[in-house]
Amino acid sequence: MDVKPVSRKGMYGEIVLQIKAMIDRGELRPGDRLPPERRLAGMFAVSRNTVREAIKALAEQELVESRQGAGTFVRSADEARFAATLAGVILRARPSLRDVFEARKLIEPEIAALAARHASPGIIARIEAALDEQERAVRRGETGADHDQLLHGLLAEASGNTVFCEVVKALHEDFIRSRVQALQSQERREASLAAHRTIVEAVRNGHVMQAEKAMRDHLEEIEAIVFARDHRSGA
Template identity: 35%
Template sequence: MSGTSEKVYVEIIKKIKSIIEEDDLQAGDKLPSERELTDRLHVGRSSVREALRSLELLGLIETRRGEGTFIKPATGHRLVEVLASFILHDQKARQDLLETKSIIIRDCIELAVQRVRPEDIEYLNVLIREIERTEHDRDVQQLILRFQESVIKLCNNHLLYRLWVELSDYGLSVHQHSFLLHSGECSQLLEHLKNGDSKNVIQLMSQTM
């Protein structure tokens, strides 16, 4: 048979994946209810819940009591939180993390300088002007974070971008705070980017742990 040895909740995860594909469900869409899945898949509700809770912890779905289960836009927050707290205990692992993140940043930037388009430059410019005329520190930090993310995104490789996000979150959970650029550095960075000077962009972005 198709895997009697496979645990039911893992099978259910696969089935859910199939349902998503067949019905072409997008982020935000509602999944069948737990009880409906129980009937459709001929399994117990507890098994369905084990599958759903797992996917929830991974950040792939979101459950709202009294409403239902929904597909989340792909960002693996929860997972990072949990993994980090479980895994990042020994020093070597942390060191590897920092090195890897630094490398990923370099990779992203190298692609970014090749692929950056005029409209990207323009968007970053808008962001910088917005940063300069914003007052509250909280808001400024928010904008700078968006600036940094936008720079990384220029690599135009979603997987690589996601890796950066994950690694950043790990670092965050380790250091309890993130390292942001100063607003002046954002302008410098943009200049280097316009000139295709990847080296200096990398140097600046590498400060952003």
């Protein structure tokens, strides 16, 4: 495995992104066993706890599975299992971008409110780490889209509602996000980053109404940017 040490210890999200990229490139194939935790920790120059967090996140995304006494393996595509999930139902419907935004504006403010009410110190630390990673990506001139997706997924996890986790996973899937990839700009990146800071602060402090409002304002702002650009492009 050709990996790069992560930029800061505790940044398990960077490990997640590197392993996902290796799966996408075919360097890791279904059924392949990941190296043991100790070896991964050395390869990425992080602690074993950080590696465990990364593996947990990959398992939650159904990319790997841990088998007792055997190790962690890349999962094979299981169309029957995927089609049975709520995410699969949503994706098969191939919603329009406007439909996606309308759904997100209904669902994600409530997710943020529940996260502010229920988030544990542990999940808050993971959310803050994802925000730090997004900021570093934006400062490097990258879109930060993967970190954006990770942060919204963690907020859903913090809400304590597994249905919301499935819905957010579907609404942030790659094929939907790719529709606006060409519309990414520094304006959108900075707006997303600033809004995420406000949301995370409200969740950290347990401010339910502020978290809900901050998420709604964020989605409305991004929606306005996306569709303003779409209109100007004549698409």
